[in-house]
Amino acid sequence: MKKMTLKTKRAIVGLLFVSPALVGLLTFIMYPLIRTIYFSFNTVQYSVQFGYLYQWVGFGNYQRILFEDIDFVFAAQDFLLSMFIDVPAIISLSVIIAMLLNSKIKGTTFFRIIFFLPIIILNGEFMNNMVKYGSLSITSSGFIYNAIIKLAPEFIVGVIIGLFDKIMQILWFSAVPILIFLSALQKIDGSIKEAAAIDGASRWQFFWKVTLPTIFPFVGITIIYIVVFLGNWDLNPINQIIKLAQNDGSRREGYASALAILYALLQTFIIGTLFFITRNKEKVRRK
Amino acid sequence: MFKRLTKNRFKYQKKLIGNSKENGLLYNLFIYFLLIVIGFVFLYPIIYMLSTSLMSNLDLVNFKIKWFPSKIYFENYLIAYKALALPKSVFTTIFVSLVATITMIISSSLIGFGLGRFDFPGKKIVFILLIFSYIMPKTLFLIPTYQIYTKLKLRNSILGLIIPILLGQGIQGAFFIFIFYQFFKMIPKDLEEAAIIDGASSFKFFYKVAIKMAMPALVIAFVFSFSLYWNEINLYSIYMNGQYKTLPMLLGNLRDLYYSEATGNTQIDPNLRFSEAKAYAGTLISIVVPIIIFSIVQKWFVESIDKSGITG
Numbered sequence: 165m166k167k168m169t170l171k172t173k174r175a176i177v178g179l180l181f182v183s184p185a186l187v188g189l190l191t192f193i194m195y196p197l198i199r200t201i202y203f204s205f206n207t208v209q210y211s212v213q214f215g216y217l218y219q220w221v222g223f224g225n226y227q228r229i230l231f232e233d234i235d236f237v238f239a240a241q242d243f244l245l246s247m248f249i250d251v252p253a254i255i256s257l258s259v260i261i262a263m264l265l266n267s268k269i270k271g272t273t274f275f276r277i278i279f280f281l282p283i284i285i286l287n288g289e290f291m292n293n294m295v296k297y298g299s300l301s302i303t304s305s306g307f308i309y310n311a312i313i314k315l316a317p318e319f320i321v322g323v324i325i326g327l328f329d330k331i332m333q334i335l336w337f338s339a340v341p342i343l344i345f346l347s348a349l350q351k352i353d354g355s356i357k358e359a360a361a362i363d364g365a366s367r368w369q370f371f372w373k374v375t376l377p378t379i380f381p382f383v384g385i386t387i388i389y390i391v392v393f394l395g396n397w398d399l400n401p402i403n404q405i406i407k408l409a410q411n412d413g414s415r416r417e418g419y420a421s422a423l424a425i426l427y428a429l430l431q432t433f434i435i436g437t438l439f440f441i442t443r444n445k446e447k448v449r450r451k
Numbered sequence: 452m453f454k455r456l457t458k459n460r461f462k463y464q465k466k467l468i469g470n471s472k473e474n475g476l477l478y479n480l481f482i483y484f485l486l487i488v489i490g491f492v493f494l495y496p497i498i499y500m501l502s503t504s505l506m507s508n509l510d511l512v513n514f515k516i517k518w519f520p521s522k523i524y525f526e527n528y529l530i531a532y533k534a535l536a537l538p539k540s541v542f543t544t545i546f547v548s549l550v551a552t553i554t555m556i557i558s559s560s561l562i563g564f565g566l567g568r569f570d571f572p573g574k575k576i577v578f579i580l581l582i583f584s585y586i587m588p589k590t591l592f593l594i595p596t597y598q599i600y601t602k603l604k605l606r607n608s609i610l611g612l613i614i615p616i617l618l619g620q621g622i623q624g625a626f627f628i629f630i631f632y633q634f635f636k637m638i639p640k641d642l643e644e645a646a647i648i649d650g651a652s653s654f655k656f657f658y659k660v661a662i663k664m665a666m667p668a669l670v671i672a673f674v675f676s677f678s679l680y681w682n683e684i685n686l687y688s689i690y691m692n693g694q695y696k697t698l699p700m701l702l703g704n705l706r707d708l709y710y711s712e713a714t715g716n717t718q719i720d721p722n723l724r725f726s727e728a729k730a731y732a733g734t735l736i737s738i739v740v741p742i743i744i745f746s747i748v749q750k751w752f753v754e755s756i757d758k759s760g761i762t763g
Contacts, residue, residue, distance in 0.1 A: 171570075174569050174570070174571075174653075175569065175570060175571035175572065176571075177565075177569060177653050178565045178566075178568070178569020178570065178571045178574075179565070179569075179571050180565070181561050181562065181564050181565025181566075181569065181653075182562055182565035182566060182569075182571075182577060184558055184561065184562060184617060184618050184619055185562045185565075185577065185581065185618065185619035185628065186577065187618050188615070188617075188618025188619040188620040188624075189577075189580050189581070189584060189619075189620070191599065191603070191618065191620075192596070192599060192615055192618065192620040193580070193584045193587075193620065195595055195598075195599060196587075196591070196592040196595035196596060196599075197583075197584075197587065199595050200587075200591050200592075200595075203591075261489065264482055264485055264486055265486075267482055269479055269482055269483065273746065273749065273750070275486050275490060276745075276749045277742060277745050277746050277749065278490040278493050278494055279489075279490065279493065280674065280745050280749070281493045281494070281497065281742075282493055283674065283675060283678050284678045284681070284682070284738050284741045284742070284745075285496070285738070332492055335489060335492050335493070336492075336493075340675060343671050343674060343675065344630070344671060346667075346752065347667030347668065347670055347671050347752065348667070350666075350667045350752055351637070351667070381633055381636075381637060382633060384633075385626075385629045385630060385633055388582065388585070388626070388629065389626055391586075392585055392586055392626075395586070395588075396586075396588055396589065403588060403590065406588055406590055406591070407590055410590065410591075417591070420590075420591060421591055424587065424588045424590070424591050427588055428583065428586045428587050428588065431586045432582070432583070432586060435582070435586075
């Protein structure tokens with residue numbers, strides 16, 4: 165047998181490690197994805213008697229979504245805009261909170277548990293119950309709402325309450341990013357801190373020279389997570405549009421499939437753009 | 452004189468604000484203040500639910516009572532306990548969530564290791580496909596996924612839980628792969644080369660060195676995957692035939708379950724009617740176990756660093 169170069173050998177070993185994912189993509193993703201793409205070019209009717217009936221319409225569904233109906237186009241614009249505000253806000257907030265949770269103070273165990281609560285809460289029945297009976301927002305309870313009305317001048321009450329609600333919302337979405345950054349911070353051990361202190365580095369310098377470069381590689385994953393989470397969240401209006409279209413008499417699966425594909429492309433675009441922006445910064449910082 | 456002044460200034464600065472090695476008093480107070488204020492946002496719904504869940508239905512409609520029930524009313528919990536089929540359902544949910552989480556850690560760490568440490572043709576395509584599988588809205592995948600589960604005969608056994616996860620297609624599977632990918636990528640090349648020169652195979656390097664250095668990733672995977680599988684409903688009820696009656700699944704039907712459990716005439720005694728107090732009691736019961744798991748697992752964060760002794 166011919167002797168393999170080290171490079172090909174390593175490529176084969178790498179493929180072996182990744183092979184379960186390849187099989188998984190082929191068995192669990194290929195079929196649904198191709199089916200969705202095929203559906204999106206058809207008008208699909210389902211009846212118990214005949215099963216699925218297809219009628220090829222080409223780009224008809226896409227044309228209808230983009231140029232005739234307005235609901236998706238508007239919701240998509242909203243989503244796009246809010247992502248470019250929310251993602252940086254969530255990331256910076258969670259970096260700050262992760263640093264707070266990583267500082268050497270008493271009771272971090274207690275605080276960590278509290279800050280991880282949203283991870284359980286946001287993903288389940290808890291959330292549904294909260295939304296159903298309305299206990300998610302502090303402002304809706306009247307307690308803080310009243311305080312704001314009493315303290316703030318009239319003309320900015322609306323702004324403050326809006327801002328307050330926005331911050332609270334963002335806080336709720338920060339739990340997993342906090343978890344990611346907190347674990348990234350674990351890579352900074354005591355000896356680096358000591359060395360920095362001996363060299364006379366201030367807290368500020370330490371943040372820019374040690375903390376930030378350690379965290380930075382994890383920003384990419386966090387971007388993907390936030391965009392996908394907010395994108396596929398039950399309360400996201402676009403998901404409601406897709407669900408409604410699925411059951412709407414004149415639209416059905418074909419139209420909904422086209423919606424889903426457009427939506428996935430939009431999210432890919434957002435993630436790509438955010439990746440690009442953060443990558444540029446990394447290069448500047450290296451200089 | 453001037454020298455002494457500056458010296459004193461530094462001394463106080465150190466005591467109040469601290470330096471990069473030690474925290475000062477003011478600095479600590481500031482941290483506590485922030486943590487408490489932000490923490491309150493997360494605690495608020497829990498406190499609200501707790502106080503509501505201890506109210507009788509009469510207290511609920513009494514608008515004079517907002518936070519403190521007139522009398523602590525434990526009935527809600529007793530009823531929820533019965534309706535949710537505790538303690539059996541808790542053990543079932545712990546069982547499936549643990550099996551899923553462990554499988555998730557094994558598969559995503561192996562796949563993440565392959566992506567993070569090796570170069571092979573088509574790696575970028577695998578990445579894009581993984582991201583796309585993660586992004587795609589899942590509502591449209593419901594029917595085809597159901598068909599696949601049926602075809603592969605996964606629906607009647609625990610394999611329906613394990614096999615998709617093993618193949619990197621568990622709930623948010625791509626996310627866990629990316630997390631491990633990032634941690635493995637950050638391990639210095641020298642370390643792996645040294646291990647290979649010492650005669651270790653790639654797999655040995657993986658489980659002897661790399662996995663220990665990716666301990667924080669393991670913590671993320673454990674915490675997040677556990678709570679995802681704890682809360683999952685569709686997977687258990689639709690894809691897996693409802694063979695495992697998990698707690699959140701029962702919680703979704705609490706209202707119906709409650710009426711089959713409650714005895715007495717709801718027309719006469721208003722306290723017997725279903726209300727949010729009962730829903731909240733059930734909800735709070737359902738999050739106790741994940742919270743306990745959190746408090747255990749988060750301790751690994753600090754320990755992991757001390758044990759590995761090497762940083763990447």
